Amino acid sequence: MTTATLKAGAVxxxxxxxxxxxxxxxxxxxxxxxxxxxxDIASLGQRASLENARTLVADSxxxxxxxxxxxxxxxxxxxSIEGEKKGRYPEGSYPDWVEIDGTDAFVTLAxxxxxELAGKVVYYDVPDYGAIKVTTRNxxxxxxxxxxxAPEFISASRNRVAITVPxxxxxxxxxxxxxxxxxTGWEMFFFTxxxxxxxxxxxxxAYLASSAPRxxxxxxxxxxxxxxxxxxxxxxxxxxxxxxxxTILMAFLGTIGAALIALPLAFLSAQNFTRNMVAxxxxxxxxxxxxxxxxxxxxxxxxxxxxxxPLTGALAILLTDTGTFGKMFSETLENVxxxxxxxxxxxxxxxxxxxxxxxxxxxxxxxxxxxLYNLESNTRSATIIGAIVGGGIGLLLTQAIITGKDWEEVSxxxxxxxxxxxxxDSLSGWLRSKLIGNKDS
Numbered sequence: 001m002t003t004a005t006l007k008a009g010a011v012x013x014x015x016x017x018x019x020x021x022x023x024x025x026x027x028x029x030x031x032x033x034x035x036x037x038x039x040d041i042a043s044l045g046q047r048a049s050l051e052n053a054r055t056l057v058a059d060s061x062x063x064x065x066x067x068x069x070x071x072x073x074x075x076x077x078x079x080s081i082e083g084e085k086k087g088r089y090p091e092g093s094y095p096d097w098v099e100i101d102g103t104d105a106f107v108t109l110a111x112x113x114x115x116e117l118a119g120k121v122v123y124y125d126v127p128d129y130g131a132i133k134v135t136t137r138n139x140x141x142x143x144x145x146x147x148x149x150a151p152e153f154i155s156a157s158r159n160r161v162a163i164t165v166p167x168x169x170x171x172x173x174x175x176x177x178x179x180x181x182x183x184t185g186w187e188m189f190f191f192t193x194x195x196x197x198x199x200x201x202x203x204x205x206a207y208l209a210s211s212a213p214r215x216x217x218x219x220x221x222x223x224x225x226x227x228x229x230x231x232x233x234x235x236x237x238x239x240x241x242x243x244x245x246x247t248i249l250m251a252f253l254g255t256i257g258a259a260l261i262a263l264p265l266a267f268l269s270a271q272n273f274t275r276n277m278v279a280x281x282x283x284x285x286x287x288x289x290x291x292x293x294x295x296x297x298x299x300x301x302x303x304x305x306x307x308x309x310p311l312t313g314a315l316a317i318l319l320t321d322t323g324t325f326g327k328m329f330s331e332t333l334e335n336v337x338x339x340x341x342x343x344x345x346x347x348x349x350x351x352x353x354x355x356x357x358x359x360x361x362x363x364x365x366x367x368x369x370x371x372l373y374n375l376e377s378n379t380r381s382a383t384i385i386g387a388i389v390g391g392g393i394g395l396l397l398t399q400a401i402i403t404g405k406d407w408e409e410v411s412x413x414x415x416x417x418x419x420x421x422x423x424x425d426s427l428s429g430w431l432r433s434k435l436i437g438n439k440d441s
Contacts, residue, residue, distance in 0.1 A: 010031065025313045059407035060360055061152075064168075067098060067107050067179040069117050071136045081187050082406070083178075086233045097181070104280045107179050109309070111168030115179055122177055126165060126349045134161050141172060143365040155342055162342065170279070186408050188234045195228040235412070240396060243419055246310050247392035250385065251378040252425075254317025259371045261318070262287075262325035270333035284330070287420055291323025295381055310391035317378050317385065329363065365436040372428040379424045393417060 034040070068085040070076050079094045081087030094100065097108040105117040114125040120136040128148030133197045140158040141148075155162040161360050171181040191198040197205060201273035202359075208215075216224055230238050254341040267273045269283040298316040306312050386392030393413055400409040 002441075008178040008270050008393060025255050032422070056407055058182055060411040061408070062182045063408055064180040064182045064183045065095060065187075067181075068095075069177045071103065071120050071174060071176055073104070075119065075215060081193075082234075082408075084234065085190060087193065095307050107181075108180075109165070109181055111165070111167035117177060122170065122172055124163065124170065127164075134165065134170075134176055134177075136172060136177070138174070141174065147207040186235075186412065188232070190232070191228050192232060192234055193364070197225055197228055197290065213413045216326055235409070240393070240416065241415070243386075243391075243393040243396050244416060247382045247386055247394065247421070248379060248384040248424070250310050250392060251317065251375060253292065253311075254382075255321055255371060255375040256320045257314070258321030258325050258374075259367070262322045262329055263367070265322075266326050266329035269330040272334055272338075274338075284325070287323045287326035287330075290325065291321075293320070295320040296387065296388065299385050303389050308390035310389065313389040313391060315383060316389075317381065321374055321378070324374065329367065332363045332366045333359065368435050372432050376421070376424045376428045380417075380421055389420065394419070 046349075059341050063082060066078075066080050068078050068080070069081070077094075077100075078091075079089040079098060089095070099106040099108075103119065107113065107115045111127060113125065113127055122134040123131065124134075126128065129151065133144040135142040135144075141161055143156050144155075145154070150156050153164050155164075161170075161172045168182065171178045171180075188198070191200075197208065200208065205225070209225055212221060219227075230312060234391045252348045259401075265283060265287075269280055269287065271280065274283075275279045295316050298319050299313060302312045302315050302319075306315070318395055320321030336359055340362065341354055344358040382392060383394040383397065387398040388394075393416060397413040397417070398405045399408065400413060
């Protein structure tokens with residue numbers, strides 16, 4: 001072969017690689033163009049609402065106190081945390097930043113600006129903007145501004161006016177006027193307004209728990225304190241704790257049940273243990289079917305068949321994991337060392353004994369490792385499954401999201417879910433270390 005022939009071959013090879021590279025680059029670019037138009041990315045900026053995003057983020061780490069005045073009848077004024085009856089101040093009682101003067105009320109916002117509620121009229125001198133007057137009438141709402149056009153922080157229509165400023169928010173409708181003031185933290189997380197321990201400092205709580213006279217003669221202050229926290233009507237700590245336990249139980253029952261079912265069935269799909277091709281093929285297709293249908297689909301099917309409940313969620317996990325475990329265990333069985341089995345057979349052991357002492361010890365590390373990994377993964381999955389079947393922390397999370405206002409509770413549940421997953425991860429690592437001697441765990 002001449003030098004010229006070799007050079008020509010090398011050139012063709014280089015050109016071929018360049019052509020392939022350009023073809024791949026063109027395919028990638030075409031794919032991104034397809035995504036751009038299919039998902040309508042061009043209008044994403046128009047659809048996005050930064051104001052809603054800011055409100056959502058603020059609600060996640062803070063709480064708001066509602067000052068509500070009825071624009072009908074006597075025009076009663078109420079104060080409540082997060083607008084809930086369970087967080088309502090006693091009648092005639094208000095936060096210290098609300099001043100009552102006869103029938104008028106003066107509400108001081110976080111930036112020290114003051115909103116005046118006088119009958120059906122709201123006066124508000126907005127810092128760096130000017131005085132606003134909102135009047136509620138039977139025919140609608142009149143808005144008077146110092147400028148010809150409403151600024152961005154004011155949303156106005158004939159039946160509603162919303163003013164959003166750094167110090168708070170004001171919503172006026174024909175039915176009521178609401179003023180929201182935000183505070184950092186999760187209010188009433190420990191005790192509600194009706195608790196004798198509400199608003200007490202840590203030092204005061206320590207004194208009440210240890211040295212102070214009993215508030216209730218029939219029980220200690222410490223027990224009363226625990227009861228007030230555990231049965232908190234706003235945050236429902238006892239219900240949340242049970243929901244966490246329910247979620248873990250769903251994952252545990254589904255995972256362990258799947259492992260116990262899949263292990264003996266895996267022998268039927270392993271080539272070196274089942275010579276009957278029909279039986280082996282049938283079992284493998286069953287495993288494919290079980291794991292091919294996603295766990296959420298099984299959840300919907302089973303919830304229609306058996307009704308909602310945590311047991312339905314556990315069955316959905318069991319079905320999916322039976323297929324997954326069956327495939328993994330059968331592949332592990334096909335790679336066991338035959339010499340160890342032959343050694344057991346030479347002692348005159350029966351087939352069951354050969355499996356027990358020659359096979360199970362070999363697959364135990366893989367068995368334990370996969371079961372613990374799936375248990376950890378299913379703890380997360382059980383959260384979503386619980387939202388569908390009506391059980392566990394997933395149900396509480398979904399309920400809090402649906403309300404559209406309890407985002408601090410959403411944050412609370414998400415924190416608990418993350419801690420639950422971290423706990424399961426640490427627990428599975430510890431068990432793996434103890435059971436199969438993984439010193440790195």
